[in-house]
Amino acid sequence: MTTQFDRRRIPAPEESRPPVYATAESEAGPSKRDRPADALRPIFLKTGLVTQANGSAYIEAAGVKIACSWNNVSDSAISFGPRPRPPPYTPHGTLNLEVKFAPFASRARRAPLRDTEPVNHTALLTQLLLPALRLHLLPKLSVDVHILVLEADSDAAVLSAGLTAACAAVTDAGIPINGLAVGSVVSTDGQTLLLDPTGDETSTAQCTVTLGAMPALGKVTSLHLVGEVDLDQACEMIELTLTGAKATHNVAAQSILDGAS
Template sequence: MATFDRRRIPAPETSRPRAVSLAGPSRTRAHDEPRPLFIKTGLVTQANGSAYVEADGVKIACSAFGPRQRPPPFTSSGTLNVEVKFAPFASCVRRAPLRDTEPISHAAVLTTLLQPAVHLHLLPKLAVDVHVYVLEGDSDAGVLAAGLSAACAALADAGIPLAALAVGSSVALPSPSSPGPSLSPSSALLDPSGPECSAASAVLTLGAMPALGRATGLHMTGEADVDAVCGMVEVALGGAGAAHTAVAQALLEAA
Protein backbone atom coordinates (compact mmCIF):
# COMPACT_ATOMS: atom_id res chain seq x y z
CA MET A 1 0.00 0.00 0.00
CA ALA A 2 2.96 2.31 0.49
CA THR A 3 3.68 2.32 -3.26
CA PHE A 4 0.06 2.86 -4.32
CA ASP A 5 -0.37 6.06 -6.33
CA ARG A 6 -3.75 7.59 -5.50
CA ARG A 7 -3.37 10.21 -8.26
CA ARG A 8 -3.73 7.63 -11.03
CA ILE A 9 -6.66 5.49 -12.06
CA PRO A 10 -5.63 1.86 -11.56
CA ALA A 11 -5.69 -0.31 -14.67
CA PRO A 12 -7.56 -3.63 -14.77
CA GLU A 13 -5.68 -6.72 -13.67
CA THR A 14 -6.28 -8.55 -16.96
CA SER A 15 -7.04 -7.51 -20.54
CA ARG A 16 -7.73 -9.21 -23.82
CA PRO A 17 -7.75 -8.02 -27.45
CA ARG A 18 -10.92 -7.52 -29.45
CA ALA A 19 -12.13 -10.50 -31.47
CA VAL A 20 -11.24 -9.05 -34.88
CA SER A 21 -9.86 -11.17 -37.69
CA LEU A 22 -6.61 -10.25 -39.38
CA ALA A 23 -8.48 -9.61 -42.62
CA GLY A 24 -10.67 -7.06 -40.88
CA PRO A 25 -14.45 -6.73 -41.04
CA SER A 26 -16.12 -7.30 -44.37
CA ARG A 27 -17.14 -4.23 -46.35
CA THR A 28 -20.88 -3.68 -45.98
CA ARG A 29 -21.08 -0.50 -48.10
CA ALA A 30 -20.76 0.01 -51.83
CA HIS A 31 -17.30 0.38 -53.31
CA ASP A 32 -17.96 4.06 -54.12
CA GLU A 33 -19.68 4.88 -50.80
CA PRO A 34 -17.62 6.78 -48.16
CA ARG A 35 -17.76 6.21 -44.47
CA PRO A 36 -20.06 8.54 -42.47
CA LEU A 37 -18.18 11.75 -41.65
CA PHE A 38 -18.74 13.85 -38.53
CA ILE A 39 -17.12 17.27 -38.30
CA LYS A 40 -17.50 20.10 -35.83
CA THR A 41 -15.63 23.40 -35.56
CA GLY A 42 -14.78 25.70 -32.68
CA LEU A 43 -13.99 23.07 -30.06
CA VAL A 44 -10.56 24.44 -29.03
CA THR A 45 -11.20 27.81 -27.44
CA GLN A 46 -7.49 28.66 -27.08
CA ALA A 47 -6.95 28.54 -30.87
CA ASN A 48 -8.04 31.02 -33.52
CA GLY A 49 -9.82 28.18 -35.30
CA SER A 50 -10.30 24.47 -34.72
CA ALA A 51 -12.08 21.44 -36.12
CA TYR A 52 -12.72 17.86 -35.08
CA VAL A 53 -13.25 15.17 -37.71
CA GLU A 54 -14.39 11.64 -37.03
CA ALA A 55 -14.97 8.79 -39.43
CA ASP A 56 -15.03 5.07 -38.76
CA GLY A 57 -11.44 4.33 -37.68
CA VAL A 58 -10.17 7.92 -37.94
CA LYS A 59 -10.41 10.66 -35.30
CA ILE A 60 -8.49 13.92 -35.73
CA ALA A 61 -8.45 17.19 -33.79
CA CYS A 62 -6.98 20.20 -35.60
CA SER A 63 -6.13 23.70 -34.38
CA ALA A 64 -5.17 26.77 -36.41
CA PHE A 65 -3.23 29.75 -35.03
CA GLY A 66 -2.56 33.05 -36.74
CA PRO A 67 -1.91 34.94 -38.77
CA ARG A 68 1.05 36.01 -36.64
CA GLN A 69 4.13 38.10 -37.32
CA ARG A 70 6.98 35.96 -38.57
CA PRO A 71 10.66 36.74 -37.95
CA PRO A 72 12.95 38.05 -40.72
CA PRO A 73 13.76 37.70 -43.57
CA PHE A 74 10.98 39.54 -45.34
CA THR A 75 8.67 37.50 -47.58
CA SER A 76 6.09 38.86 -49.98
CA SER A 77 3.72 35.99 -49.14
CA GLY A 78 2.77 34.26 -45.93
CA THR A 79 4.11 30.99 -44.56
CA LEU A 80 2.04 27.89 -43.83
CA ASN A 81 3.39 25.64 -41.08
CA VAL A 82 1.72 22.24 -40.64
CA GLU A 83 2.56 19.95 -37.73
CA VAL A 84 1.21 16.42 -37.32
CA LYS A 85 1.34 14.44 -34.10
CA PHE A 86 0.00 11.01 -33.22
CA ALA A 87 -1.38 10.10 -29.83
CA PRO A 88 0.39 7.10 -28.27
CA PHE A 89 -2.87 5.16 -28.55
CA ALA A 90 -3.65 6.24 -32.12
CA SER A 91 -2.75 2.87 -33.68
CA CYS A 92 -2.83 -0.79 -32.72
CA VAL A 93 0.87 -0.69 -31.82
CA ARG A 94 1.51 1.88 -29.12
CA ARG A 95 3.71 4.72 -30.36
CA ALA A 96 6.78 5.84 -28.46
CA PRO A 97 6.58 9.59 -27.71
CA LEU A 98 9.30 11.91 -29.07
CA ARG A 99 10.78 9.13 -31.24
CA ASP A 100 8.21 8.89 -34.01
CA THR A 101 9.47 10.10 -37.39
CA GLU A 102 6.32 9.18 -39.34
CA PRO A 103 4.48 12.50 -38.67
CA ILE A 104 7.22 14.40 -40.52
CA SER A 105 6.23 12.87 -43.86
CA HIS A 106 2.54 13.32 -43.07
CA ALA A 107 3.12 17.01 -42.39
CA ALA A 108 4.97 17.44 -45.69
CA VAL A 109 2.15 15.79 -47.67
CA LEU A 110 -0.56 17.80 -45.89
CA THR A 111 1.33 21.04 -46.56
CA THR A 112 1.47 20.20 -50.27
CA LEU A 113 -2.24 19.35 -50.40
CA LEU A 114 -3.38 22.35 -48.32
CA GLN A 115 -1.17 25.18 -49.58
CA PRO A 116 -2.93 25.76 -52.96
CA ALA A 117 -6.18 26.51 -51.11
CA VAL A 118 -4.73 29.24 -48.86
CA HIS A 119 -4.30 32.81 -50.11
CA LEU A 120 -0.81 33.25 -48.71
CA HIS A 121 -0.15 36.21 -51.01
CA LEU A 122 -2.62 38.20 -48.91
CA LEU A 123 -0.57 37.56 -45.76
CA PRO A 124 2.87 39.13 -46.33
CA LYS A 125 5.35 38.83 -43.45
CA LEU A 126 2.83 36.62 -41.62
CA ALA A 127 2.68 32.94 -40.69
CA VAL A 128 -0.18 30.52 -40.12
CA ASP A 129 0.30 27.45 -37.93
CA VAL A 130 -1.83 24.32 -38.26
CA HIS A 131 -1.54 21.57 -35.64
CA VAL A 132 -3.07 18.19 -36.52
CA TYR A 133 -3.42 15.73 -33.64
CA VAL A 134 -4.38 12.19 -34.63
CA LEU A 135 -6.37 10.47 -31.90
CA GLU A 136 -7.04 7.38 -34.01
CA GLY A 137 -5.83 6.41 -37.45
CA ASP A 138 -6.41 3.05 -39.08
CA SER A 139 -4.43 3.94 -42.23
CA ASP A 140 -2.13 6.62 -43.59
CA ALA A 141 -4.54 7.43 -46.42
CA GLY A 142 -7.42 7.92 -44.00
CA VAL A 143 -5.30 10.18 -41.80
CA LEU A 144 -4.19 12.31 -44.76
CA ALA A 145 -7.69 12.64 -46.22
CA ALA A 146 -9.40 13.45 -42.93
CA GLY A 147 -6.49 15.61 -41.82
CA LEU A 148 -6.77 17.78 -44.92
CA SER A 149 -10.50 18.30 -44.38
CA ALA A 150 -9.95 19.10 -40.70
CA ALA A 151 -7.09 21.51 -41.42
CA CYS A 152 -9.05 23.47 -44.02
CA ALA A 153 -12.11 23.62 -41.75
CA ALA A 154 -9.93 24.95 -38.92
CA LEU A 155 -8.43 27.60 -41.21
CA ALA A 156 -11.90 28.66 -42.33
CA ASP A 157 -13.01 28.82 -38.70
CA ALA A 158 -10.00 31.06 -37.95
CA GLY A 159 -10.91 33.45 -40.76
CA ILE A 160 -7.85 32.73 -42.90
CA PRO A 161 -8.47 33.77 -46.55
CA LEU A 162 -9.06 30.69 -48.69
CA ALA A 163 -9.58 30.19 -52.40
CA ALA A 164 -12.07 27.43 -51.59
CA LEU A 165 -12.57 24.59 -49.13
CA ALA A 166 -9.98 21.88 -49.70
CA VAL A 167 -11.02 18.38 -48.67
CA GLY A 168 -9.36 14.99 -48.88
CA SER A 169 -10.48 11.69 -50.34
CA SER A 170 -8.74 8.32 -50.39
CA VAL A 171 -9.13 5.35 -52.74
CA ALA A 172 -7.64 1.85 -52.64
CA LEU A 173 -7.18 -0.49 -55.58
CA PRO A 174 -7.65 -4.12 -54.48
CA SER A 175 -4.92 -6.55 -55.40
CA PRO A 176 -5.80 -9.63 -57.50
CA SER A 177 -5.39 -11.84 -54.43
CA SER A 178 -7.84 -9.87 -52.27
CA PRO A 179 -10.59 -12.02 -50.77
CA GLY A 180 -14.22 -11.61 -51.62
CA PRO A 181 -16.16 -12.11 -54.84
CA SER A 182 -17.01 -8.41 -55.21
CA LEU A 183 -13.38 -7.27 -55.31
CA SER A 184 -11.44 -7.11 -58.53
CA PRO A 185 -8.32 -5.26 -59.64
CA SER A 186 -10.47 -2.83 -61.66
CA SER A 187 -12.82 -1.81 -58.80
CA ALA A 188 -11.55 1.05 -56.65
CA LEU A 189 -12.70 1.24 -53.02
CA LEU A 190 -13.59 4.74 -51.83
CA ASP A 191 -12.53 5.70 -48.30
CA PRO A 192 -10.92 2.34 -47.52
CA SER A 193 -10.43 1.01 -44.03
CA GLY A 194 -7.11 -0.03 -42.55
CA PRO A 195 -7.30 -3.70 -43.59
CA GLU A 196 -8.42 -2.70 -47.09
CA CYS A 197 -5.41 -0.40 -47.47
CA SER A 198 -3.08 -3.14 -46.25
CA ALA A 199 -4.42 -5.60 -48.83
CA ALA A 200 -4.51 -3.07 -51.71
CA SER A 201 -2.01 -2.93 -54.54
CA ALA A 202 -2.22 0.89 -54.67
CA VAL A 203 -3.64 3.58 -52.38
CA LEU A 204 -4.32 7.12 -53.59
CA THR A 205 -5.08 10.27 -51.56
CA LEU A 206 -6.52 13.22 -53.44
CA GLY A 207 -6.80 16.82 -52.30
CA ALA A 208 -9.51 18.72 -54.14
CA MET A 209 -11.51 21.95 -54.14
CA PRO A 210 -14.90 20.74 -55.47
CA ALA A 211 -16.35 24.26 -55.51
CA LEU A 212 -13.77 25.28 -58.12
CA GLY A 213 -13.47 21.90 -59.83
CA ARG A 214 -9.74 21.73 -59.12
CA ALA A 215 -7.33 19.36 -57.42
CA THR A 216 -4.74 20.62 -54.95
CA GLY A 217 -2.48 17.58 -55.00
CA LEU A 218 -2.13 13.83 -55.28
CA HIS A 219 -0.31 11.31 -53.11
CA MET A 220 -0.08 7.66 -54.10
CA THR A 221 1.62 4.55 -52.81
CA GLY A 222 1.88 1.21 -54.60
CA GLU A 223 1.71 0.38 -58.29
CA ALA A 224 -1.10 0.71 -60.85
CA ASP A 225 -1.40 1.35 -64.57
CA VAL A 226 -2.53 4.65 -66.03
CA ASP A 227 -6.12 3.56 -66.67
CA ALA A 228 -6.50 2.29 -63.11
CA VAL A 229 -5.10 5.54 -61.68
CA CYS A 230 -7.53 7.59 -63.79
CA GLY A 231 -10.38 5.47 -62.47
CA MET A 232 -9.17 5.94 -58.90
CA VAL A 233 -9.07 9.71 -59.38
CA GLU A 234 -12.66 9.73 -60.68
CA VAL A 235 -13.85 7.77 -57.64
CA ALA A 236 -11.86 10.04 -55.32
CA LEU A 237 -13.47 13.14 -56.84
CA GLY A 238 -16.89 11.74 -55.97
CA GLY A 239 -15.78 11.21 -52.38
CA ALA A 240 -14.35 14.73 -52.23
CA GLY A 241 -17.75 16.14 -53.16
CA ALA A 242 -19.38 14.33 -50.25
CA ALA A 243 -16.68 15.53 -47.84
CA HIS A 244 -17.04 19.10 -49.13
CA THR A 245 -20.76 19.05 -48.36
CA ALA A 246 -20.10 17.86 -44.79
CA VAL A 247 -17.42 20.50 -44.14
CA ALA A 248 -19.52 23.32 -45.60
CA GLN A 249 -22.54 22.26 -43.54
CA ALA A 250 -20.44 22.22 -40.34
CA LEU A 251 -19.15 25.73 -41.03
CA LEU A 252 -22.66 27.01 -41.72
CA GLU A 253 -23.94 25.52 -38.46
CA ALA A 254 -21.06 27.11 -36.53
CA ALA A 255 -21.74 30.50 -38.12
Protein backbone atom coordinates in the same frame (compact mmCIF):
# COMPACT_ATOMS: atom_id res chain seq x y z
CA MET B 1 20.03 -0.65 -4.34
CA THR B 2 16.42 0.07 -5.24
CA THR B 3 15.34 1.22 -8.66
CA GLN B 4 13.94 4.74 -8.74
CA PHE B 5 10.69 5.21 -10.63
CA ASP B 6 7.85 7.69 -10.74
CA ARG B 7 4.99 6.34 -8.61
CA ARG B 8 2.62 8.94 -10.04
CA ARG B 9 2.82 7.43 -13.49
CA ILE B 10 0.97 4.24 -14.34
CA PRO B 11 2.88 2.20 -16.94
CA ALA B 12 0.73 1.33 -19.94
CA PRO B 13 0.98 -1.81 -22.08
CA GLU B 14 3.15 -1.71 -25.19
CA GLU B 15 0.19 -2.61 -27.41
CA SER B 16 -3.52 -1.94 -27.15
CA ARG B 17 -6.25 -3.60 -29.18
CA PRO B 18 -10.03 -3.11 -29.26
CA PRO B 19 -12.22 -5.98 -28.05
CA VAL B 20 -13.35 -8.45 -30.71
CA TYR B 21 -16.76 -10.01 -30.17
CA ALA B 22 -17.42 -13.45 -31.62
CA THR B 23 -20.30 -13.47 -34.11
CA ALA B 24 -21.46 -15.80 -36.79
CA GLU B 25 -19.71 -13.66 -39.39
CA SER B 26 -16.40 -13.46 -37.48
CA GLU B 27 -16.36 -17.23 -36.89
CA ALA B 28 -16.88 -17.81 -40.60
CA GLY B 29 -13.99 -15.50 -41.54
CA PRO B 30 -13.09 -11.82 -41.87
CA SER B 31 -16.03 -9.50 -42.31
CA LYS B 32 -16.66 -8.11 -45.76
CA ARG B 33 -17.33 -4.53 -46.77
CA ASP B 34 -20.75 -3.53 -45.43
CA ARG B 35 -21.36 -0.74 -47.96
CA PRO B 36 -21.17 -0.26 -51.74
CA ALA B 37 -17.73 0.14 -53.28
CA ASP B 38 -18.46 3.79 -54.15
CA ALA B 39 -19.94 4.80 -50.76
CA LEU B 40 -18.27 6.84 -48.00
CA ARG B 41 -18.30 5.98 -44.32
CA PRO B 42 -20.27 8.39 -42.07
CA ILE B 43 -18.35 11.60 -41.30
CA PHE B 44 -18.65 13.76 -38.19
CA LEU B 45 -17.03 17.20 -38.41
CA LYS B 46 -17.39 20.08 -35.98
CA THR B 47 -15.58 23.42 -35.80
CA GLY B 48 -14.89 25.81 -32.94
CA LEU B 49 -14.37 23.25 -30.18
CA VAL B 50 -11.13 24.78 -28.85
CA THR B 51 -11.83 28.26 -27.49
CA GLN B 52 -8.13 29.10 -26.96
CA ALA B 53 -7.41 28.84 -30.69
CA ASN B 54 -8.36 31.19 -33.50
CA GLY B 55 -9.92 28.26 -35.31
CA SER B 56 -10.34 24.54 -34.65
CA ALA B 57 -11.99 21.44 -36.04
CA TYR B 58 -12.58 17.85 -34.99
CA ILE B 59 -13.32 15.03 -37.42
CA GLU B 60 -14.36 11.42 -37.02
CA ALA B 61 -14.58 9.06 -39.99
CA ALA B 62 -14.88 5.42 -38.90
CA GLY B 63 -11.34 4.39 -37.91
CA VAL B 64 -9.91 7.93 -37.91
CA LYS B 65 -10.22 10.63 -35.24
CA ILE B 66 -8.31 13.89 -35.73
CA ALA B 67 -8.29 17.19 -33.88
CA CYS B 68 -6.86 20.24 -35.62
CA SER B 69 -6.18 23.78 -34.44
CA TRP B 70 -4.93 27.05 -35.83
CA ASN B 71 -2.37 28.14 -33.13
CA ASN B 72 -0.47 26.38 -30.34
CA VAL B 73 -3.14 24.18 -28.80
CA SER B 74 -2.46 20.48 -29.32
CA ASP B 75 -5.83 19.05 -28.25
CA SER B 76 -7.49 19.16 -31.64
CA ALA B 77 -7.21 20.47 -35.17
CA ILE B 78 -6.59 24.09 -34.31
CA SER B 79 -5.55 27.07 -36.33
CA PHE B 80 -3.56 29.97 -34.82
CA GLY B 81 -2.59 33.23 -36.41
CA PRO B 82 -1.74 34.87 -38.52
CA ARG B 83 1.12 36.20 -36.40
CA PRO B 84 4.14 38.38 -37.27
CA ARG B 85 6.92 36.45 -38.96
CA PRO B 86 10.55 37.09 -37.97
CA PRO B 87 12.94 38.56 -40.61
CA PRO B 88 13.75 38.30 -43.43
CA TYR B 89 10.79 39.99 -45.12
CA THR B 90 8.65 37.82 -47.44
CA PRO B 91 5.93 39.15 -49.76
CA HIS B 92 3.86 36.03 -49.00
CA GLY B 93 2.78 34.47 -45.73
CA THR B 94 4.17 31.13 -44.61
CA LEU B 95 2.43 27.94 -43.47
CA ASN B 96 3.80 25.97 -40.51
CA LEU B 97 1.98 22.64 -40.24
CA GLU B 98 2.66 20.08 -37.52
CA VAL B 99 1.30 16.54 -37.25
CA LYS B 100 1.50 14.55 -34.02
CA PHE B 101 0.14 11.16 -33.08
CA ALA B 102 -1.24 10.40 -29.64
CA PRO B 103 0.56 7.47 -27.97
CA PHE B 104 -2.65 5.41 -28.26
CA ALA B 105 -3.42 6.39 -31.86
CA SER B 106 -2.28 3.07 -33.37
CA ARG B 107 -2.14 -0.57 -32.31
CA ALA B 108 1.55 -0.38 -31.41
CA ARG B 109 1.85 2.20 -28.65
CA ARG B 110 3.95 5.21 -29.67
CA ALA B 111 6.65 6.69 -27.45
CA PRO B 112 5.59 10.17 -26.21
CA LEU B 113 7.56 13.10 -27.68
CA ARG B 114 9.78 10.81 -29.75
CA ASP B 115 7.62 8.85 -32.17
CA THR B 116 4.80 11.40 -32.40
CA GLU B 117 5.83 13.56 -35.36
CA PRO B 118 6.17 11.70 -38.66
CA VAL B 119 7.93 13.98 -41.12
CA ASN B 120 6.29 12.48 -44.20
CA HIS B 121 2.77 13.19 -42.91
CA THR B 122 3.72 16.80 -42.24
CA ALA B 123 5.24 17.27 -45.70
CA LEU B 124 2.37 15.59 -47.54
CA LEU B 125 -0.35 17.46 -45.64
CA THR B 126 1.46 20.74 -46.30
CA GLN B 127 1.41 19.98 -50.03
CA LEU B 128 -2.29 19.12 -49.86
CA LEU B 129 -3.31 22.24 -47.90
CA LEU B 130 -0.99 24.93 -49.28
CA PRO B 131 -2.78 25.54 -52.64
CA ALA B 132 -6.03 26.26 -50.79
CA LEU B 133 -4.59 29.19 -48.81
CA ARG B 134 -4.29 32.77 -50.06
CA LEU B 135 -0.96 33.47 -48.39
CA HIS B 136 -0.18 36.32 -50.79
CA LEU B 137 -2.69 38.36 -48.78
CA LEU B 138 -0.69 37.82 -45.58
CA PRO B 139 2.79 39.31 -46.17
CA LYS B 140 5.28 38.99 -43.31
CA LEU B 141 2.85 36.72 -41.44
CA SER B 142 2.98 33.07 -40.40
CA VAL B 143 0.06 30.67 -40.01
CA ASP B 144 0.44 27.70 -37.62
CA VAL B 145 -1.69 24.56 -37.98
CA HIS B 146 -1.44 21.81 -35.35
CA ILE B 147 -2.94 18.38 -36.03
CA LEU B 148 -3.28 15.71 -33.35
CA VAL B 149 -4.21 12.22 -34.54
CA LEU B 150 -6.21 10.45 -31.85
CA GLU B 151 -6.96 7.30 -33.85
CA ALA B 152 -5.74 6.08 -37.23
CA ASP B 153 -6.43 2.91 -39.21
CA SER B 154 -4.24 3.87 -42.22
CA ASP B 155 -1.85 6.57 -43.38
CA ALA B 156 -4.07 7.43 -46.36
CA ALA B 157 -7.06 8.03 -44.07
CA VAL B 158 -4.93 10.30 -41.87
CA LEU B 159 -3.95 12.42 -44.88
CA SER B 160 -7.51 12.61 -46.21
CA ALA B 161 -9.24 13.40 -42.91
CA GLY B 162 -6.34 15.61 -41.83
CA LEU B 163 -6.70 17.83 -44.89
CA THR B 164 -10.45 18.19 -44.37
CA ALA B 165 -10.04 19.05 -40.67
CA ALA B 166 -7.12 21.44 -41.30
CA CYS B 167 -8.95 23.42 -43.98
CA ALA B 168 -12.07 23.56 -41.81
CA ALA B 169 -9.98 24.91 -38.90
CA VAL B 170 -8.34 27.50 -41.16
CA THR B 171 -11.74 28.60 -42.41
CA ASP B 172 -13.05 28.77 -38.84
CA ALA B 173 -10.13 31.09 -38.01
CA GLY B 174 -11.11 33.49 -40.81
CA ILE B 175 -7.96 32.93 -42.89
CA PRO B 176 -8.59 33.77 -46.58
CA ILE B 177 -8.72 30.66 -48.77
CA ASN B 178 -9.12 29.99 -52.48
CA GLY B 179 -11.64 27.26 -51.79
CA LEU B 180 -12.61 24.66 -49.19
CA ALA B 181 -10.17 21.75 -49.61
CA VAL B 182 -11.14 18.20 -48.63
CA GLY B 183 -9.45 14.82 -48.90
CA SER B 184 -10.53 11.59 -50.56
CA VAL B 185 -9.01 8.09 -50.82
CA VAL B 186 -9.53 5.23 -53.28
CA SER B 187 -7.85 1.81 -53.25
CA THR B 188 -7.88 -1.00 -55.79
CA ASP B 189 -7.24 -4.71 -55.51
CA GLY B 190 -7.49 -6.04 -59.02
CA GLN B 191 -10.38 -4.51 -60.95
CA THR B 192 -12.49 -3.36 -57.98
CA LEU B 193 -12.21 0.29 -56.91
CA LEU B 194 -13.00 1.00 -53.25
CA LEU B 195 -13.85 4.52 -52.13
CA ASP B 196 -12.84 5.42 -48.55
CA PRO B 197 -11.23 2.03 -47.84
CA THR B 198 -10.78 0.63 -44.34
CA GLY B 199 -7.37 -0.04 -42.86
CA ASP B 200 -7.51 -3.73 -43.79
CA GLU B 201 -8.53 -2.88 -47.35
CA THR B 202 -5.69 -0.38 -47.66
CA SER B 203 -3.09 -2.80 -46.33
CA THR B 204 -3.97 -5.43 -48.97
CA ALA B 205 -4.56 -3.00 -51.85
CA GLN B 206 -2.54 -3.07 -55.02
CA CYS B 207 -2.64 0.73 -55.24
CA THR B 208 -4.01 3.60 -53.11
CA VAL B 209 -4.65 7.16 -54.29
CA THR B 210 -5.01 10.05 -51.84
CA LEU B 211 -6.28 13.25 -53.40
CA GLY B 212 -6.85 16.77 -52.13
CA ALA B 213 -9.46 18.76 -54.02
CA MET B 214 -11.46 21.98 -54.00
CA PRO B 215 -14.73 20.68 -55.50
CA ALA B 216 -16.38 24.11 -55.59
CA LEU B 217 -13.66 25.30 -57.98
CA GLY B 218 -13.16 22.01 -59.79
CA LYS B 219 -9.46 21.96 -58.88
CA VAL B 220 -7.04 19.46 -57.35
CA THR B 221 -4.54 20.62 -54.70
CA SER B 222 -2.27 17.56 -54.71
CA LEU B 223 -2.17 13.84 -55.48
CA HIS B 224 -0.36 11.03 -53.65
CA LEU B 225 -0.21 7.53 -55.15
CA VAL B 226 1.20 4.43 -53.47
CA GLY B 227 1.59 1.16 -55.42
CA GLU B 228 1.39 0.23 -59.09
CA VAL B 229 -1.52 0.60 -61.48
CA ASP B 230 -1.95 1.15 -65.22
CA LEU B 231 -2.81 4.58 -66.60
CA ASP B 232 -6.45 3.87 -67.46
CA GLN B 233 -7.24 2.50 -64.01
CA ALA B 234 -5.35 5.38 -62.38
CA CYS B 235 -7.64 7.81 -64.20
CA GLU B 236 -10.69 5.87 -62.99
CA MET B 237 -9.39 6.02 -59.42
CA ILE B 238 -8.90 9.77 -59.66
CA GLU B 239 -12.43 10.23 -60.99
CA LEU B 240 -13.81 8.21 -58.07
CA THR B 241 -11.78 10.22 -55.54
CA LEU B 242 -13.25 13.41 -57.00
CA THR B 243 -16.74 11.96 -56.52
CA GLY B 244 -15.93 11.21 -52.89
CA ALA B 245 -14.44 14.68 -52.41
CA LYS B 246 -17.71 16.28 -53.53
CA ALA B 247 -19.66 14.33 -50.92
CA THR B 248 -17.14 15.22 -48.20
CA HIS B 249 -17.23 18.87 -49.31
CA ASN B 250 -20.97 19.02 -48.65
CA VAL B 251 -20.46 17.73 -45.09
CA ALA B 252 -17.57 20.13 -44.39
CA ALA B 253 -19.37 23.16 -45.80
CA GLN B 254 -22.50 22.46 -43.76
CA SER B 255 -20.40 21.98 -40.61
CA ILE B 256 -18.67 25.33 -41.11
CA LEU B 257 -22.01 27.06 -41.67
CA ASP B 258 -23.43 25.48 -38.52
CA GLY B 259 -20.39 26.59 -36.54
CA ALA B 260 -20.67 30.17 -37.78
CA SER B 261 -24.37 30.46 -36.92
